[in-house]
Structures are given as structure tokens and as C-alpha cells.
Amino acid sequence: MKPFSVYVHIPFCNVKCNYCDFYVVIKHEKKGALLYSLLREIDYFAEIYHDKGYLQTIYFGGGTPSLVEPNFLYQIIQKLTKIYKYPEDIEVTIESNPNTIDEQKLKEFLSIGINRLSIGVQSFLDEDLKYLTRDHDSKTALKSIETAAKAGFENINIDLMFSIPGQTLDDWKETLRIAVQQPVKHISAYSLTLEPGTSLYYQSKKGIIYLPSIEQDADMYEFTMDFLPEHGFVQYEVSNFAKPSYESIHNLNYWYRINYLGFGPSSHSLWDNRRWHNYRNISRYIEKVNEQKHAIKDEEFLNPTEIYNERIYLGLRSRGINLKQLEEEFNINLLKHEERFFKELIENGFAVVENDMLRLTKKGYLLVDEICEQLML
Ligand code: SF4
Numbered sequence: 240m241k242p243f244s245v246y247v248h249i250p251f252c253n254v255k256c257n258y259c260d261f262y263v264v265i266k267h268e269k270k271g272a273l274l275y276s277l278l279r280e281i282d283y284f285a286e287i288y289h290d291k292g293y294l295q296t297i298y299f300g301g302g303t304p305s306l307v308e309p310n311f312l313y314q315i316i317q318k319l320t321k322i323y324k325y326p327e328d329i330e331v332t333i334e335s336n337p338n339t340i341d342e343q344k345l346k347e348f349l350s351i352g353i354n355r356l357s358i359g360v361q362s363f364l365d366e367d368l369k370y371l372t373r374d375h376d377s378k379t380a381l382k383s384i385e386t387a388a389k390a391g392f393e394n395i396n397i398d399l400m401f402s403i404p405g406q407t408l409d410d411w412k413e414t415l416r417i418a419v420q421q422p423v424k425h426i427s428a429y430s431l432t433l434e435p436g437t438s439l440y441y442q443s444k445k446g447i448i449y450l451p452s453i454e455q456d457a458d459m460y461e462f463t464m465d466f467l468p469e470h471g472f473v474q475y476e477v478s479n480f481a482k483p484s485y486e487s488i489h490n491l492n493y494w495y496r497i498n499y500l501g502f503g504p505s506s507h508s509l510w511d512n513r514r515w516h517n518y519r520n521i522s523r524y525i526e527k528v529n530e531q532k533h534a535i536k537d538e539e540f541l542n543p544t545e546i547y548n549e550r551i552y553l554g555l556r557s558r559g560i561n562l563k564q565l566e567e568e569f570n571i572n573l574l575k576h577e578e579r580f581f582k583e584l585i586e587n588g589f590a591v592v593e594n595d596m597l598r599l600t601k602k603g604y605l606l607v608d609e610i611c612e613q614l615m616l
Pocket residue numbers: 251252253254255256259260261263301302303336359
């Protein structure tokens with residue numbers, strides 16, 4: 240049996256941040272109906288996949304899943320672990336925001352089997368948090384990490400963001416300096432992207448706010464790639480850094496193109512060459528699950544070229560491409576196929592080949608999109 244992951248989308252948030260492109264619901268009155276639908280949806284897919292894989296990770300994402308009661312999450316974990324085989328050390332992650340957790344709740348999360356906590360800190364500077372319209376300040380962020388550690392969470396991630404309007408390189412350095420002093424094992428550091436449809440996007444279009452320039456963004460990213468490893472956080476993917484053996488298995492599974500089932504509104508799934516996603520509306524989602532036990536809005540079956548391109552794209556963004564496996568699967572010797580291009584990449588320090596793995600260097604990560612474009616069919 241092959242490993243697979245589960246993602247459960249809990250869309251509730253207290254406020255909608257101005258840059259957020261996720262499917263989020265501010266009113267929480269459909270909580271009960273959502274839980275009922277999630278359990279039904281899990282049952283529906285169990286009929287197809289119960290003997291086809293073992294469950295390696297569960298990830299509660301959102302939204303802000305830490306807003307729901309531990310019992311809500313417990314019922315989902317119970318159902319999944321009754322249906323699927325799973326290892327003793329199954330990784331179960333919950334996303335949270337600093338002002339939605341207290342010691343009691345965190346202890347309850349631990350007691351139901353959640354063993355990895357991800358906190359949406361974004362910045363340790365109040366000015367940045369105001370620009371992002373986050374509903375917490377830096378003091379609350381620090382307190383939440385301290386509380387999580389005190390409650391017994393050992394595996395804590397914090398999400399941080401750079402290229403925030405008004406943010407300077409020194410501001411970002413200060414956030415990172417504070418971050419590495421915290422009892423966290425994993426740091427996700429993302430550059431803010433303006434997604435069409437978000438209010439920050441329109442503010443930028445109208446010239447109300449200005450993002451740091453491309454050069455400033457690259458400086459912040461380069462600094463991150465130097466600074467975090469100097470403090471023991473190894474970069475294992477474009478945006479993720481972890482203390483040794485604390486890489487997120489859920490993340491890695493995604494980058495290795497391991498199968499995953501997504502439950503809840505707007506969630507995505509992949510099983511071999513089949514990809515599908517759910518309705519991005521909680522009422523529609525609930526209605527569809529009631530009608531037909533699932534809420535698939537669209538699905539597609541990928542052809543070998545599309546799968547090959549995904550392997551290139553995902554591999555180069557993370558730990559690299561296994562050249563031997565790629566050749567076995569697609570009968571393409573990548574190095575020979577793009578001989579001149581690779582010669583240049585390797586000679587100029589953008590990529591390395593070690594033990595049949597082709598991976599990008601720090602310098603290469605800066606050009607990952609351009610390199611992928613060249614290699615995809
Ligand atoms: S807390 Fe996260 S999911 Fe919720 S609105 Fe803000 S960015 Fe989006």
C-alpha cells in the first residue's frame with residue numbers, strides 16, 4: 240500500500256485579512272452542518288480508497304481550524320483512523336492564529352492526537368501586522384508561541400511573510416531575529432503575493448499601497464536563505480526551513496507528489512493521475528454532500544506529459560528531482576535531454592547533481608520559475 244495524506248479545510252475565520260485568497264467564512268453558524276458533511280464525505284471516499292493506501296498525515300487547514308472545538312476535530316481524526324491504516328507516528332497538524340489558542344485548548348488538541356501546531360504569526364512587528372489587517376499584534380504572537388510550548392507542543396511551525404507594504408530589509412531581519420529565538424522547529428517564510436480579488440491587490444492597483452520592489456524582495460529572500468540555516472533551520476523547500484528531522488511530512492508528500500485526499504469546501508485532491516476539487520462555498524458544499532455524498536466541482540485525468548511537468552515543478556521547488564526515477568517513469572534522461580542548459584546551470588552554481596538527485600542551490604531557488612519553464616514539456 241502507498242502512503243497518502245489528508246487535508247481537511249475548515250473555512251472559519253474571525254476576520255478576512257486583506258491579502259487572503261483562501262476560501263474563508265466569517266459567520267460560523269454552519270459549523271455543525273459542516274462537520275456532518277465532512278464525515279459523510281470521508282465515508283464516501285472510504286468506499287473507493289480504504290484499501291489503496293495508508294494514511295501518513297492529516298492536516299487541518301483553513302481558514303482557522305483552531306477556532307473549532309477539539310471534539311469537532313476529534314470526530315474527524317477518529318473516523319479517518321478507523322477507516323485507514325496509519326503509522327503510530329502519524330503527523331497531525333493544525334493551523335492556528337495567535338489569538339485563537341489558549342493553554343487548555345492546546346492541551347485538548349494534543350490529547351486528541353494533534354502533534355504539530357502551525358501558527359500564523361506573519362510578522363513580529365506591529366506595523367507589518369497592521370498592513371496585513373491581522374487581528375493580532377506582536378505581543379499576542381509571542382505569547383501564543385510561549386503558550387503552545389508550555390501546553391506541550393514540541394513540533395511548532397510559524398508562518399512568516401516578507402515583502403509586506405512598507406517593510407524594509409531591516410524590518411524583515413528583525414522579525415527573523417526574533418523568530419529564531421522562539422521554541423519553534425519549523426519556519427515557513429513566504430513572499431507576499433497579491434492575488435486578484437483581494438483588497439490589497441486593488442489598493443496596490445490604485446496606488447494606495449506599494450510593495451517592496453523585486454530587488455528588495457530578492458534581498459529579503461536571499462537574507463532568509465542565509466540567516467535561517469545559520470540558526471539551525473535547514474531549507475528543504477523554496478519557502479520552508481526546519482530543524483533537522485522536523486520537516487513537515489505533509490509538505491514533503493505534496494512536493495513528492497504523493498496522493499492526497501482533500502475534504503471540505505474548496506479542497507483539492509490528487510490520486511495517481513486523477514485530480515479534483517470541491518465547491519468553494521460552504522452552503523453549496525453541504526448541499527452537494529447531502530445530495531450525492533461528495534462535493535466535487537471539477538475533475539481531470541492527467542496525461543503523462545502533465546505528470547512529468549508536475550514532477551519537474553514540484554521537485555525543483557523542494558529537495559530535487561530523482562533522475563533515475565524520472566527516467567524509469569518517463570524514459571527521459573533529463574541531463575542528456577537538456578545537456579547544454581544543465582551544463583550552464585551547474586557551472587554557474589544554480590544546480591547540483593548528487594546521488595542521482597538534481598537539486599537547485601540557493602542561487603537556483605531565486606530563478607526557480609524560469610528554470611522550471613525551460614524544463615517543462
Ligand atoms: S487568518 Fe489566514 S485564512 Fe483567515 S483570513 Fe487571514 S490569511 Fe486568510
